[in-house]
Amino acid sequence: MNDPIDLIRRQVSDLHQELVRYQLVVWTAGNVSARVPGEDLMVIKPSGVSYDELTPEAMIVCDLDGKVVEGAHSPSSDTAAHAYVYRHLPEVGGVVHTHSTYACAWAARGEAVPCVLTAMADEFGAEIPVGPFALIGDDSIGRGIVDTLRDHRSPAVLMKSHGVFTVGKDAKAAVKAAVMCEDVARTVHISRQLGEPLPIAQAHIDALNHRYQHVYGQQSAAR
Amino acid sequence: MNDPIDLIRRQVSDLHQELVRYQLVVWTAGNVSARVPGEDLMVIKPSGVSYDELTPEAMIVCDLDGKVVEGAHSPSSDTAAHAYVYRHLPEVGGVVHTHSTYACAWAARGEAVPCVLTAMADEFGAEIPVGPFALIGDDSIGRGIVDTLRDHRSPAVLMKSHGVFTVGKDAKAAVKAAVMCEDVARTVHISRQLGEPLPIAQAHIDALNHRYQHVYGQQSAAR
Amino acid sequence: MNDPIDLIRRQVSDLHQELVRYQLVVWTAGNVSARVPGEDLMVIKPSGVSYDELTPEAMIVCDLDGKVVEGAHSPSSDTAAHAYVYRHLPEVGGVVHTHSTYACAWAARGEAVPCVLTAMADEFGAEIPVGPFALIGDDSIGRGIVDTLRDHRSPAVLMKSHGVFTVGKDAKAAVKAAVMCEDVARTVHISRQLGEPLPIAQAHIDALNHRYQHVYGQQSAAR
Amino acid sequence: MNDPIDLIRRQVSDLHQELVRYQLVVWTAGNVSARVPGEDLMVIKPSGVSYDELTPEAMIVCDLDGKVVEGAHSPSSDTAAHAYVYRHLPEVGGVVHTHSTYACAWAARGEAVPCVLTAMADEFGAEIPVGPFALIGDDSIGRGIVDTLRDHRSPAVLMKSHGVFTVGKDAKAAVKAAVMCEDVARTVHISRQLGEPLPIAQAHIDALNHRYQHVYGQQSAAR
Numbered sequence: 001m002n003d004p005i006d007l008i009r010r011q012v013s014d015l016h017q018e019l020v021r022y023q024l025v026v027w028t029a030g031n032v033s034a035r036v037p038g039e040d041l042m043v044i045k046p047s048g049v050s051y052d053e054l055t056p057e058a059m060i061v062c063d064l065d066g067k068v069v070e071g072a073h074s075p076s077s078d079t080a081a082h083a084y085v086y087r088h089l090p091e092v093g094g095v096v097h098t099h100s101t102y103a104c105a106w107a108a109r110g111e112a113v114p115c116v117l118t119a120m121a122d123e124f125g126a127e128i129p130v131g132p133f134a135l136i137g138d139d140s141i142g143r144g145i146v147d148t149l150r151d152h153r154s155p156a157v158l159m160k161s162h163g164v165f166t167v168g169k170d171a172k173a174a175v176k177a178a179v180m181c182e183d184v185a186r187t188v189h190i191s192r193q194l195g196e197p198l199p200i201a202q203a204h205i206d207a208l209n210h211r212y213q214h215v216y217g218q219q220s221a222a223r
Numbered sequence: 224m225n226d227p228i229d230l231i232r233r234q235v236s237d238l239h240q241e242l243v244r245y246q247l248v249v250w251t252a253g254n255v256s257a258r259v260p261g262e263d264l265m266v267i268k269p270s271g272v273s274y275d276e277l278t279p280e281a282m283i284v285c286d287l288d289g290k291v292v293e294g295a296h297s298p299s300s301d302t303a304a305h306a307y308v309y310r311h312l313p314e315v316g317g318v319v320h321t322h323s324t325y326a327c328a329w330a331a332r333g334e335a336v337p338c339v340l341t342a343m344a345d346e347f348g349a350e351i352p353v354g355p356f357a358l359i360g361d362d363s364i365g366r367g368i369v370d371t372l373r374d375h376r377s378p379a380v381l382m383k384s385h386g387v388f389t390v391g392k393d394a395k396a397a398v399k400a401a402v403m404c405e406d407v408a409r410t411v412h413i414s415r416q417l418g419e420p421l422p423i424a425q426a427h428i429d430a431l432n433h434r435y436q437h438v439y440g441q442q443s444a445a446r
Numbered sequence: 447m448n449d450p451i452d453l454i455r456r457q458v459s460d461l462h463q464e465l466v467r468y469q470l471v472v473w474t475a476g477n478v479s480a481r482v483p484g485e486d487l488m489v490i491k492p493s494g495v496s497y498d499e500l501t502p503e504a505m506i507v508c509d510l511d512g513k514v515v516e517g518a519h520s521p522s523s524d525t526a527a528h529a530y531v532y533r534h535l536p537e538v539g540g541v542v543h544t545h546s547t548y549a550c551a552w553a554a555r556g557e558a559v560p561c562v563l564t565a566m567a568d569e570f571g572a573e574i575p576v577g578p579f580a581l582i583g584d585d586s587i588g589r590g591i592v593d594t595l596r597d598h599r600s601p602a603v604l605m606k607s608h609g610v611f612t613v614g615k616d617a618k619a620a621v622k623a624a625v626m627c628e629d630v631a632r633t634v635h636i637s638r639q640l641g642e643p644l645p646i647a648q649a650h651i652d653a654l655n656h657r658y659q660h661v662y663g664q665q666s667a668a669r
Numbered sequence: 670m671n672d673p674i675d676l677i678r679r680q681v682s683d684l685h686q687e688l689v690r691y692q693l694v695v696w697t698a699g700n701v702s703a704r705v706p707g708e709d710l711m712v713i714k715p716s717g718v719s720y721d722e723l724t725p726e727a728m729i730v731c732d733l734d735g736k737v738v739e740g741a742h743s744p745s746s747d748t749a750a751h752a753y754v755y756r757h758l759p760e761v762g763g764v765v766h767t768h769s770t771y772a773c774a775w776a777a778r779g780e781a782v783p784c785v786l787t788a789m790a791d792e793f794g795a796e797i798p799v800g801p802f803a804l805i806g807d808d809s810i811g812r813g814i815v816d817t818l819r820d821h822r823s824p825a826v827l828m829k830s831h832g833v834f835t836v837g838k839d840a841k842a843a844v845k846a847a848v849m850c851e852d853v854a855r856t857v858h859i860s861r862q863l864g865e866p867l868p869i870a871q872a873h874i875d876a877l878n879h880r881y882q883h884v885y886g887q888q889s890a891a892r
Contacts, residue, residue, distance in 0.1 A: 022695060026245060026406045027399055029342065077438070099342050101406075105414035108339050110421050116777050118805075118831045119698065119768050135427060136341075136434065161423055162341045176696055183695045183770070191774035192417055194861055198779050200802075200830055207804060215746070249468060249629045250622055252565065300661070322565050324629070328637035331562050333644050356646075358653060359564075384646055385564045415640055472691060472852045473845055475788065523884070545788050547852075551860035554785050556867050579869075581876060582787075607869055608787045638863055 005070075008034050008043045008171075009056035015175045020051050022179045024100040031076040034171035035086050035093045040064045042086055046073035077136060084142020085167060089150065094171030096178040099163040102185035103128075107158035113185050116197035118208055120188075123180045125153030125209035133160040141165075153209060156181040228293075231257050231266045231394075232279035238319075238398045243274050245402045247323040254299040257394035258309050258316045263287045265309055269296035300359060307365020308390060312373065317394030319401040322386040325408035326351075330381035336408050339420035341431055343411075346403045348376030348432035356383040364388075376432060379404040451516075454480050454489045454617075455502040461621045466497050468625045470546040477522040480617035481532050481539045486510045488532055492519035523582060530588020531613060535596065540617030542624040545609040548631035549574075553604035559631050562643035564654055566634075569626045571599030571655030579606040587611075599655060602627040674712065674739075677703050677840075678725035681712045684765075684844045689720050691848045693769040700745040703840035704755050704762045709733045711755055715742035746805060753811020754836060758819065763840030765847040768832040771854035772797075776827035782854050785866035787877055789857075792849045794822030794878030802829040810834075822878060825850040 015032045019025045028051070033044035043059050060071035066083040068075055076082070082095045106113050106128075113128040115121055120128075131148040134140035145165045148157045155177040156166040164181055168174035191197045238255045242248045251274070256267035266282050283294035289306040291298055299305070305318045329336050329351075336351040338344055343351075354371040357363035368388045371380045378400040379389040387404055391397035414420045461478045465471045474497070479490035489505050506517035512529040514521055522528070528541045552559050552574075559574040561567055566574075577594040580586035591611045594603045601623040602612040610627055614620035637643045684701045688694045697720070702713035712728050729740035735752040737744055745751070751764045775782050775797075782797040784790055789797075800817040803809035814834045817826045824846040825835040833850055837843035860866045 027402050099340075099406075099410075101410050101413060104340060104410045105417075108411065108414040108420035109418045111418070116830060117768075117773060119773075133421075133423075133427075135430060161339060161421055179696050183768075187768070187770050187773045188777065189413065189417065190770060190858065191777040193774075194858065195778045195780070197777035198802075198830055204802075204804060211805065250625050322563075322629075322633075324633050324636060327563060327565075327633045328640075331634065331637040331643035332641045334641070356644075356650075358650060359657065384562060384644055412636065412640065473848050545786075545852075545856075547856050547859060550786060550856045551862075554857065554860040554866035555864045557864070579867075579873075581873060582880065607785060607867055635859065635863065 005036055005041070005043065005061060006056065008036055009059045009061075012043045012045070012059050012171055013054050013056045015171050016045060016051055016054050018175050018179065019096075019098060022182065024098040024178060024182055025051070026099075030098040031078055031082075031096070032171055032175060033076075033079075033082040033095050036061075037093070041069060042082060044079055044082055045076045046071065047076050049073065078141070080136075080139065081141040081145060081165065084139055085145055085165075088142075088146045089167065091169065092167040092174075094168045094174035096166045096168075096171070096174040097163060098178055098182070100178070100182040100185075102189050103156075103158055103164045103182050104162075105189060106130075106185055107163060108161055110160045112158070113181075113188050114197070114199075115205055116188055116191070116200060117184055118200070119180070120184045121200060121205040121208035122212035123177065124156065124184070125205065125213075128154050128156050128158060128181060128185070131157045131159045131165075133162070228259055228264070228266065228284060229279065231259055232282040232284075235266045235268070235282050235394055236277050236279045238394050239268060239274055239277050241398050241402065242319075242321060245405065247321040247401060247405055248274070249322075253321040254301055254305075254319070255394055255398060256299075256302075256305040256318050259284075260316070264292060265305060267302055267305055268299045269294065270299050272296065301364070303359075303362065304364040304368060304388065307362055308368055308388075311365075311369045312390065314392065315390045315397075317391045317397035319389045319391075319394070319397040320386060321401055321405070323401070323405035323408075325412050326379075326381055326387045326405050327385075328412060329353075329408055330386060331384055333383045335381070336404075336411050337420070337422075338428055339411055339414070339423060340407055341423070342403070343407045344423060344428040344431035345435035346400065347379065347407070348428065348436075351377050351379050351381060351404060351408070354380045354382045354388075356385070451482055451487070451489065451507060452502065454482055455505040455507075458489045458491070458505050458617055459500050459502045461617050462491060462497055462500050464621050464625065465542075465544060468628065470544040470624060470628055471497070472545075476544040477524055477528075477542070478617055478621060479522075479525075479528040479541050482507075483539070487515060488528060490525055490528055491522045492517065493522050495519065524587070526582075526585065527587040527591060527611065530585055531591055531611075534588075534592045535613065537615065538613045538620075540614045540620035542612045542614075542617070542620040543609060544624055544628070546624070546628040546631075548635050549602075549604055549610045549628050550608075551635060552576075552631055553609060554607055556606045558604070559627075559634050560643070560645075561651055562634055562637070562646060563630055564646070565626070566630045567646060567651040567654035568658035569623065570602065570630070571651065571659075574600050574602050574604060574627060574631070577603045577605045577611075579608070674705055674710070674730060675725065677705055677712045678728045678730075681714070681728050681840055682723050682725045684840050685714060685720055685723050687844050687848065688765075688767060691851065693767040693847060693851055694720070695768075699767040700747055700751075700765070701840055701844060702745075702748075702751040702764050705730075706762070710738060711751060713748055713751055714745045715740065716745050718742065747810070749805075749808065750810040750814060750834065753808055754814055754834075757811075757815045758836065760838065761836040761843075763837045763843035765835045765837075765840070765843040766832060767847050767851070769847070769851040769854075771858050772825075772827055772833045772851050773831075774858060775799075775854055776832060777830055779829045781827070782850075782857050783866070783868075784874055785857055785860070785869060786853055787869070788849070789853045790869060790874040790877035791881035792846065793825065793853070794874065794882075797823050797825050797827060797850060797854070800826045800828045800834075802831070 031045040060075040066079040131144040166177035254268040283298040289302040354367040389400035477491040506521040512525040577590040612623035700714040729744040735748040800813040835846035
């Protein structure tokens with residue numbers, strides 16, 4: 001085994017625990033992947049394995065067509081979607097998929113989450129958009145993700161009747177987007193239960209997003 | 224003690240902790256049972272015992288009429304219902320009962336959870352149906368479960384004004400169905416608070432369910 | 447120190463952790479007390495002390511007028527209400543007070559929780575009733591609790607605009623009632639968000655309650 | 670390093686764990702600061718650092734213009750707002766900022782939380798007010814907080830479309846206010862989902878608030 005992949009195996013394995021910690025997943029649903037920098041490879045969760053049993057060694061290495069290169073188990077059944085994203089969005093280094101509750105509630109209605117919180121402007125810079133209904137089994141899901149996110153500020157897409165996919169410069173950034181997506185989907189949902197949230201002016205959204213993506217956090221970018 | 228029953232005692236005891244972990248139960252409510260393969264026996268939780276005090280040794284072995292064969296405590300007050308299911312559905316190897324919040328909220332209105340999420344199509348293949356109102360004390364509950372689930376894809380039934388019963392090929396599969404049932408009951412409830420979830424075409428439900436039940440997970444079936 | 451009181455100090459201290467576990471309390475709100483059998487004494491939580499710092503030794507022993515008999519701290523500011531209950535309801539051995547979320551939501555509207563779940567019929571045998579608005583500082587709260595619960599099956603009362611008080615044969619039973627009260631208040635609330643829960647016939651409520659109070663659990667009564 | 674600042678570094682670091690425990694924050698959002706008594710200094714969280722990695726040593730010491738005096742990282746991006754509060758409200762010894770869900774849901778509608786619970790009268794003595802929409806980057810947020818809270822009993826303000834700021838005589842009191850703010854924002858929200866909470870007479874609010882601020886808890890004030 002070469003070292004960079006071992007490091008990524010560990011990162012991907014560990015990041016799955018963040019999905020558990022923030023209650024974005026139940027049972028074996030949800031998955032995180034990371035691109036292996038400089039190679040046409042990705043590391044992804046095995047299919048149907050419990051979060052308690054995930055270890056760096058259990059992670060699967062696939063090529064960017066989703067074919068297993070290294071690993072004793074089958075890869076996540078969402079591998080084709082992850083692979084499609086890596087093939088078509090070269091700046092993406094990590095992909096996350098969850099069925100987190102509030103995000104799915106918006107996705108089930110096919111409704112975007114409007115950008116009505118400053119924290120949403122920071123992280124998403126816009127509404128969280130809806131992607132098409134797509135069946136598993138071919139490129140439909142991956143294409144839906146890429147078509148929706150390619151020219152969008154948001155690193156998250158609500159796939160209709162299905163769940164959330166998020167992207168980031170690395171797997172940690174994609175996990176952060178998944179955590180924030182559920183957080184704002186929940187807050188905006190609850191706010192709307194008793195009335196209409198106030199809009200935020202587009203110029204303010206732009207200013208907040210620009211500052212957050214360029215100034216927030218320590219030296220290295222937060223996203 | 225013979226070994227296969229000891230193994231099942233441990234499995235049933237451990238699986239109760241999953242009900243706690245996923246917050247499907249409070250105090251002593253809820254119970255898991257497993258059929259002892261090849262014998263007319265089942266292993267079930269003792270009645271009114273706290274989840275902290277459950278051990279493999281505390282589990283009760285009953286025959287399929289619900290009569291205690293081995294165990295120092297009284298069995299769960301839902302034993303008759305579990306036993307009825309094992310007598311009438313020979314393919315069932317595990318049964319779970321909970322009063323999980325969102326599933327009970329649908330059950331209290333006597334309303335089925337519509338199949339509007341791909342994860343629901345995967346696991347349930349249909350709406351989660353409602354069973355009759357039935358009092359404890361005779362075969363009514365067991366009969367209500369069996370009559371509702373016998374020709375239904377769903378491994379979960381919402382017993383009117385009461386709670387959820389799920390079945391599976393083994394106890395773990397029944398626990399998974401209980402976890403997924405609460406998860407989708409919650410998501411669909413929340414989605415409906417702000418509008419109507421989009422329907423999923425029956426052909427798509429069929430395709431998703433077929434793939435999930437036959438392809439998902441590692442070699443052995445996920446359900 | 448005499449032994450029976452030490453045992454009760456430990457029980458009362460430990461039972462406060464159940465309030466934390468079931469998320470019925472935040473910060474220092476909420477309290478549990480127990481009558482010392484055969485003596486005109488009760489053991490109660492100190493005022494304004496964090497749940498992490500509660501120990502058996504920190505518990506306060508008061509007489510049934512709420513005067514401190516033993517203890518370095520001030521007793522809970524709800525001591526007068528607990529004491530009033532012990533003076534007027536001799537069968538009560540434990541009292542619990544919380545501001546648990548869903549129960550308080552009903553209390554803030556001054557609305558009883560209707561008995562529409564079999565688990566509610568089991569534990570409460572009726573709706574969970576509303577007591578009067580009462581200010582802290584004299585016997586008003588205690589009197590409101592006693593007047594509401596004296597001829598009621600329910601071991602829980604929703605004090606208007608305030609919170610929940612529960613009683614039991616001992617402190618554990620009162621804690622159980624507090625846990626179940628929040629659980630059913632939550633489930634019925636959620637059910638009503640999307641329609642009206644089905645009523646349960648009075649004869650069925652009576653039958654369920656009778657069985658549960660006399661048959662459920664192991665030898666000793668569950669409540 | 671001088672000792673009093675080391676103590677405050679530890680307090681501020683530890684209090685961030687209360688934000689996590691009460692689920693007021695996700696990822697790196699939210700921050701706690703404390704004034705250094707007798708000096709024109711404050712201690713605050715570093716920007717964009719995970720709650721798992723916070724240590725007393727990682728905390729940043731700033732002057733009351735928000736300039737870093739000691740610390741290897743950048744301070745919280747909300748430092749200017751905290752500093753403004755310390756400069757203009759000399760009785761304030763601690764400030765907390767969160768995006769807690771229910772409080773933000775009210776803030777997103779620009780709606781104050783009405784004082785309809787006795788626990789709210791205790792801690793807040795009034796509605797929880799709304800402050801203006803303000804962009805990060807200058808004194809707008811700090812000024813909005815101070816203008817809203819200066820003559821208000823409430824230690825919490827809902828900044829429009831943004832989140833909560835709370836103040837206290839020390840950092841622990843400000844954290845308590847943040848915890849209670851989310852708790853009552855949640856309970857009142859849920860209550861209003863099914864009708865209108867009953868009002869509490871102003872004289873009762875006054876009496877409750879006076880008693881709680883002067884009598885509750887042990888010798889030292891609870892707030």
